[in-house]
Amino acid sequence: MKINCLFLLTVLLAPLSQGEVTSFSKCKQFFVNGVAPTILVDLKNNNRYQQICQCLLDQNDRPVYYYATLYDTANKIPVYSAYEFQHQDVDRTDKWYVEPQLDGGVRTCMGGLSHIPSIDRGRHQAVGKDYDGSGFDKGHLYPVHHTSTQASMLATSTLTNAAPQDPGFNRGQWRKHEEGLALHLGVRCSRAHVVTGVVPGNTQIGNGVRVARFYWRAYCCLETGVSLTSEGYFGPDNNGRVETLTVRDLETRLTGYYGMRFSVFGGKCR
Numbered sequence: 001m002k003i004n005c006l007f008l009l010t011v012l013l014a015p016l017s018q019g020e021v022t023s024f025s026k027c028k029q030f031f032v033n034g035v036a037p038t039i040l041v042d043l044k045n046n047n048r049y050q051q052i053c054q055c056l057l058d059q060n061d062r063p064v065y066y067y068a069t070l071y072d073t074a075n076k077i078p079v080y081s082a083y084e085f086q087h088q089d090v091d092r093t094d095k096w097y098v099e100p101q102l103d104g105g106v107r108t109c110m111g112g113l114s115h116i117p118s119i120d121r122g123r124h125q126a127v128g129k130d131y132d133g134s135g136f137d138k139g140h141l142y143p144v145h146h147t148s149t150q151a152s153m154l155a156t157s158t159l160t161n162a163a164p165q166d167p168g169f170n171r172g173q174w175r176k177h178e179e180g181l182a183l184h185l186g187v188r189c190s191r192a193h194v195v196t197g198v199v200p201g202n203t204q205i206g207n208g209v210r211v212a213r214f215y216w217r218a219y220c221c222l223e224t225g226v227s228l229t230s231e232g233y234f235g236p237d238n239n240g241r242v243e244t245l246t247v248r249d250l251e252t253r254l255t256g257y258y259g260m261r262f263s264v265f266g267g268k269c270r
Contacts, residue, residue, distance in 0.1 A: 130206025139165025
């Protein structure tokens with residue numbers, strides 16, 4: 001199962017999304033030196049981890065890519081989303097989309113509808129009703145606070161870019177971290193690459209959607225054309241806070257959780 005381009009479409013059954021689910025070949029610009037973070041492998045299910053280039057159509061019906069997501073169709077949450085940091089206050093629209101191609105839908109690029117049989121809807125991804133009454137937030141990986149345009153904000157509002165997150169952490173320490181990082185990168189970096197991911201826990205909501213046990217993030221930036229710097233973050237810790245650590249230490253921790261050697265920036269920015 002491999003898929004293609006993030007178009008905001010609407011059908012009668014539910015909102016649809018956006019995404020080229022084939023490979024990261026069209027969104028390498030969101031990775032340091034064009035090298036993606038480690039792509040997880042499931043030897044028993046070759047289709048489990050899907051590479052999505054998240055995009056929207058412009059006024060000329062051409063795809064514009066905004067970030068990249070590695071999506072886990074077994075846990076129905078992303079592993080990570082990678083993006084280039086930008087920040088400008090934009091009005092948030094709380095409307096969420098799904099990726100029809102993950103569930104066998106066929107999308108047309110010219111505004112046509114994409115139909116997913118009801119029996120298949122949500123088979124390989126989360127849908128809105130999975131969150132209803134769950135007590136968990138839809139936690140953005142690529143957050144609205146790190147976008148700079150209405151289009152980039154809309155592009156983050158797909159459930160392939162979200163995982164169930166404890167509302168206290170999401171609206172508390174994690175939000176504080178995201179806002180603080182925006183200020184830090186805005187001052188120190190002329191260009192910054194960011195990757196945000198999750199470690200799945202044992203709890204599920206809805207139809208088998210895993211709740212994120214931990215959230216993590218790392219950035220790599222060029223300080224006004226001088227030198228590369230980086231930092232990693234992981235939380236919540238035992239006090240509900242976000243830890244700050246080196247990217248190397250973050251990679252070591254993620255290697256233990258994911259069960260395979262994990263690299264965020266392809267060996268750079270450590």
